[in-house]
Amino acid sequence: MEINDLTPAEQRVWRAFATGTVVDLRDGGTELTVRARVLRALLLNGPREPDEIAAVKLEGAHITGVLDLRYGTVDCVVRFSDCRFDSVPSISGAQLSYLNLSRSELPGLSAARIRVDGSLRLTDCRFGGPVHLGGAQISGALFLERARLSAADSGHPALRLNQITVEDDLCAPGLRVEGEIRLDGARVAGSIDLEDAELSNPGADVLDSESLEVGANVQARRLRAEGRIDLRGVRIPGRLDLLRATLSNPGNTALRASSAVIGELWLREGPRMTGRLNLRRAQIEQLDLEPEMLPDEVRLLDLTYTFLTPHEPVERRLPMLERDSSGYDPHGYEQLTAAYRHIGDDHAARRVQLAKQRRHRTTLSWYGRLWGHVQDATVGYGFRPLRAFGWLLSLLAVGSIAFALNPPPALKPDEAPDFNPVFFALDLLIPVITFGQETAYAPEGWAQWLAYVLVLAGWVLATTVLAGVTRTVSRQ
CATH class of the missing domain: 1.10.287 (Helix Hairpins)
Incomplete structure (x- = not known):
């Protein structure tokens, strides 16, 4: 592409590329519009200078057309801050060194199976349609702080992170999503941060994280979720922190963590869960559960845990077993008995066993x-x-x-x-x-x-x- 074919704004971007100079089009010197095909040519075949590190650092631009980098290789830093995209960028299968779209407005993002050698930053972005990052490989961190996504009417998940690999943290405090988030089969080497996030997909899956693997913790304090959170088969060696979280899915499952392996599960200091809690076959080292957060229906068949905190009287723990829609489950009473004995409260353990016999009695014939x-x-x-x-x-x-x-x-x-x-x-x-x-x-x-x-x-x-x-x- 010849430089004479470029608008004044595009020429500024083109000349700044070789040295990685920041171009802020909001300074009033030129118009804001930059064509996506110009950016594509620059990223794939832009001019280089010896002893300089090339980069696109563009701020405040209005990008028209489709930025198509599918299966291309971009070996420089790419930063589009405070930009507005007319069309969905198409970068599926691309290999990038670093991508930053902070505070930008986009109608969506198609980036399945991309490879990013550094981090991918979508901080404060506004997406009007689905974001597809399924199968992506990110060597650094994935940042989604305070991002806004809405795809409730598209018929597709709002955020696809299924089968993604993140070698650092997934940082998404304050995330706002209308629609489904898919994290099934994902692997995050560090922690996932969803503190103060608001997720909404009433009557359907709001977070599908089946078989998710996390290297450390999932922090979701003050999370507000409308819809089902599905954590079947997840592996979280650290803490799943739902302190002061609000979980709601009336008439259906609000939180499902069946067959999960979790180091610590914190469910306390929040309002009563609306919907069903399913912890069937889960393995939890420490279950930090306040009775006030329990919904009216739970499913705890074959749930195992070593510690149950905080220490509560038997009268406050037994309703957890009595609300199990599966009916009488002797294993649940044995687990609660073992938890009391683990802390030396034999009197409480005997009372649990007595309650177990009384519950079993209701399943017998009249003479029994x-x-x-x-x-x-x-x-x-x-x-x-x-x-x-x-x-x-x-x-x-x-x-x-x-x-x-x-x-x-x-x-x-x-x-x-x-x-x-x-x-x-x-x-x-x-x-x-x-x-x-x-x-x-x-x-x-x-x-x-x-x-x-x-x-x-x-x-x-x-x-x-x-x-x-x-x-x-x-x-x-």
Whole structure:
């Protein structure tokens, strides 16, 4: 391209390229319009000078036409700051050293499978259509701070980052997106920052991050999301921080992290989640969960965690298990029991086990439920053994007083030992052990019926105590 074919603004850009000089067209010296085909020629075959580092550093330009760099190689710094693009830049498959579009306005961006040797900066950009970065390889960081994307009516995801590789951080605090973000299969070597981001795609996926791999943390404090966040199978060795986050997807799943492996999951200090929470088969080292953030429906089947913080009374933790739409899940109760035992709170652990037996009772047949109620009332399923002694002492007192007021006649008066109402009642109550009273005396009338009741009660107590002890020993 001949320099004589260029407008005054384009000539300024052309002459500044070889030395990497900044060209700000807002200074009033020339018009703002620069043709995209001029920039393409400059980036691919622009003039070079010895001992100088070439670069396009353009500010405040109005770029017309399509900037087409598909599968091209650009070995210089490219910076379009505060620029306005009429058409969607098409740079799919291109290889660039560095690309900066900060504070620019674009109708979209088509950059699938690009390779950037440095960083890609889209800070404060305004996109009126989809941004496609799927399969991109970025050796530095990806910056999306305070960027605005809207593609709700396009029928395509607003931001495609699927299968992307970022060798540093993905920085997007204050990001605003209307539409879906796709991060499935992506790999970020550093951390992902979504603090103060606002994502909206009501009734559909707002963030699809299935099988995402992150090297450190995902920071999403004060995140506001309308739609489903899908984190199935993600790998986050550090922290997934949702402190003070607002998650909403009424009538459907708000947060899904099934089969995920996460170092720490923080869900606290925020409003109650609207929608379903799905943590099925997830593996979490530390689950930092405030009961107030739990939605009305959760799915926790086969969820495993080592620590559960903050330390809360059992009454505040059990609703988490009772809201599981999958029904009774013994594994959930065992996990909560293990968490309490890990911090030495054995009393709370026993209460969780008692709640587990009571929940299991609701799944049994009528006779199973009946027997469960008997075990619960007598010994608390073995977790309240002192209750059995209370029953024993009460029945012993009733029997001793009754037989003292109405002593039974001896079967063989000449051979019978002296009658003792206390030991006679003990003989009736305690199976196997005998004090010689029961075999020597035979109650009559109502006293005989009382004796039958005491014998039956003794066997019930013995059976329930044995069942409770067996359950406790086998659990240990």
